[in-house]
Amino acid sequence: MQTNTYSGKALERFMGNLLLNWRKxxxxxxxxxxxxxxxxxxxxxxxxxxxxxxxxxxxxxxxxxxxxxxxxxxxxxxxxxxxxxxxxxxxxxxxxxxxxxxxxxxxxxxxxxxxxxxxxxxxxxxxxxxxxxxxxxxxxxxxxxxxxxxxxxxxxxxxxxxxxxxxxxxxxxxxxxxxxxxxxxxxxxxxxxxxxxxxxxxxxxxxxxxxxxxxxxxxxxxxxxxxxxxxxxxxxxxxxxxxxxxxxxxxKNRHSGQKNMYSYLPPGEAAERVNHLYQKCGDDSTRFILTQQRPNIVFIQLESFTADVIQELGGDSGVATNISKLIREGVLFTGIYASGVRTDQGIIALLSGFPAQPQTNIVNQPEKIEHMPFLSLALKNENYHNAFYYGGELSFGRFNAIAHRAGFDHIVGLEDFSDAGLFNKWGADDKSLLDKYVAEMQRPAQPFFSYIITSSSHEPFTVPMPAVFAGDSHNEQFKNACYFTDRSLGSFFEAVKTMDWYKNTLFVLVADHGHHLPRDRKFNEPARYHIPLIFFGDVLKEAYRGQKITGMGSQTDIATTLLKQLQITDTAFKWGNDLLNPNRKPFAFYTFDDGFAWLTAKDTLIFDNRAKRLLIPVHKSADAAMNDSLLTDGKAYMQVLYDTFLNY
Structure with missing residues (x-):
């Protein structure tokens, strides 16, 4: 009995000193x-x-x-x-x-x-x-x-x-x-x-x-x-x-500073060259491809969906068969390039029409984001009801800050998915995300603008289905993940076709960026940035269904193109051309770590700013003066872009 008393006191004394001893x-x-x-x-x-x-x-x-x-x-x-x-x-x-x-x-x-x-x-x-x-x-x-x-x-x-x-x-x-x-x-x-x-x-x-x-x-x-x-x-x-x-x-800005690291030309000359790029070569002959002026818009941002998994763009067959069905009934833009290599760069290029910057990222500075235009805000001013859907954590890429600034009334993120069994590393899988969207959009107020971001095709490519492409390499894993997203899209479109609002809706599918898989593309190779852009839906005029629109273009052109189709004038989108105007100047521009690429139908120029030289130049034009002029255009574009970034 004595032993038990001593043991009890010893235990009490030990526990009292373990974490909190209120006497000292x-x-x-x-x-x-x-x-x-x-x-x-x-x-x-x-x-x-x-x-x-x-x-x-x-x-x-x-x-x-x-x-x-x-x-x-x-x-x-x-x-x-x-x-x-x-x-x-x-x-x-x-x-x-x-x-x-x-x-x-x-x-x-x-x-x-x-x-x-x-x-x-x-x-x-x-x-x-x-x-x-x-x-x-x-x-x-x-x-x-x-x-x-x-x-x-x-x-x-x-x-x-x-x-x-x-x-x-x-x-x-x-x-x-x-x-x-x-x-x-x-x-x-x-x-x-x-x-x-x-x-x-x-x-x-x-x-x-x-x-x-x-x-x-x-x-x-x-x-x-x-x-x-x-x-x-x-x-x-x-x-x-x-x-x-x-x-x-x-x-985040200790290297970028307030000095333009890409100052190549006198400011006036650089601005004049960039302005010239957005001037029409002739009359405004935009092709209006929609049957309605105020359709609903469902914008689907596809994670890492490189053109290399789209058969119609020269990619591997059998990966995106449902997207192929959409292409046969919709409009495919064949020459579209991502602005950067990250999702947070892609969402800004798509929603704000603002190009990606090398060495820094505008999303890291929320105060700059607040001065940018947004497609969703332009539509909200036209009485559109906006919704933002993402299956992962909204803090990723500062999606939460972007979504609020962009005027989305309804914002869905990881915390809105209650079933933990649906989650992989990035949150809810694409099937669960799209199913949730369908469930919540039974009788929405119209017109509406919905922005959906997929994530299942992001590394580590874990998806809830048996492998379709055999093998353990990253190439096969990536294609399986893309296949799952495509299969989820197939189920999604089968479901929304039963909705009353479907006949009034334009669907826009575009990748946030490309990927080095499945063909091991180099970090600055144009094919790595080549992505699909598809318009689909009953609101497309019959004459345009199944058509392919050629010509170089960028993610930054999409907001301008959509607003033109809706006949909404918004001059804040200064970095976009109308992809459906044959008189535009077709080009694409993208950035990487410390350089940029300038693409036209005839020339591909990749410029390394550190080395101050062309990197892997591909000159299709025999005219050296023309190549020099194009490089100067690219330098002017980079200079004005970075000036704009600093001044936001």
């Missing part, structure tokens, strides 16, 4: 309170932003304003994780050295961060009114030009901002004293059971810090798009953690 502070409790301190600081800074720009929240309403605090919490925790990493290392060092430096060093470190974050918060308040964006790389880079920065700051109420920053520091100091400074961590020699408890905690704390930095166990690490939940930009901006956003902006 353990490392876990200390870091928990240090986390709480920074969450409170970020809450305070967000509250200041909301109060400072309160008048801009009136249209969004109080509910959205309050939701900003909830949606911003993940980025707050992520930033807190970054801030806690160094204190953890300092604490561990103290345990090894047996010297009591941690508390004083932590105080200096924390106050330094408080000064920095307070300056960031104040700077954010100062630029937002004029720029309408969060404090970012572009704003900070202005410090390299003090005179310009001073002129820009003249309109800001500097005294008020200084007072706000001072008040933030005072409140932060009080919070630090109450939440952190009074905590006592035992130092010196530990008892044996305390050593065990400390060891367990010092393994647990780094794991939790890593988890908070990453934003959870999900596949895609947390990024600022998780804070984008509303169609009102100011609400999203309030939710975004400003230090997190600025750090991300600095890291």
């Amino acid at each position: 502070t353990t490392p876990f409790l200390f870091f928990l309170r240090y986390y709480l301190f920074w969450v409170l600081i970020f809450f305070l800074q967000r509250l200041v932003f909301v109060l400072y720009y309160y008048s801009q929240f009136k249209e969004a309403g109080p509910e959205k304003m309050l939701q900003a605090f909830v949606y911003g919490l993940r980025l707050d925790l992520s930033m807190t994780g970054y801030f806690s990493a160094i204190p953890l290392l300092l604490f561990i060092a103290q345990q090894f050295t047996q010297t009591l430096f941690f508390k004083n060093t932590l105080k200096i470190y924390t106050w330094l961060l408080l000064l920095i974050t307070t300056l960031i918060s104040g700077g954010d308040l100062g630029i937002y009114e004029n720029w309408g964006v969060k404090l970012n790389y572009r704003a900070v880079s202005m410090l390299a030009h003090p005179a310009e920065a001073f002129e820009t700051s003249k309109s800001a109420p500097l005294l008020l901002l200084l007072f706000i920053m001072l008040a933030e520091l005072v409140i932060a100091g009080i919070a630090y004293r109450l939440v952190v400074a009074k905590m006592k961590i035992p130092a010196g020699k530990l008892l044996s059971h305390e050593k065990i408890a400390y060891s367990i905690q010092l393994l647990l704390i780094p794991a939790l810090i890593f988890l908070s930095i990453r934003g959870g166990w999900q596949q895609i690490p947390v990024n600022e798009s998780v804070a984008y939940f509303s169609a009102y930009p100011v609400v999203n901006h309030a939710a975004v953690n400003t230090p997190w956003h600025l750090s991300s902006s600095l890291l």
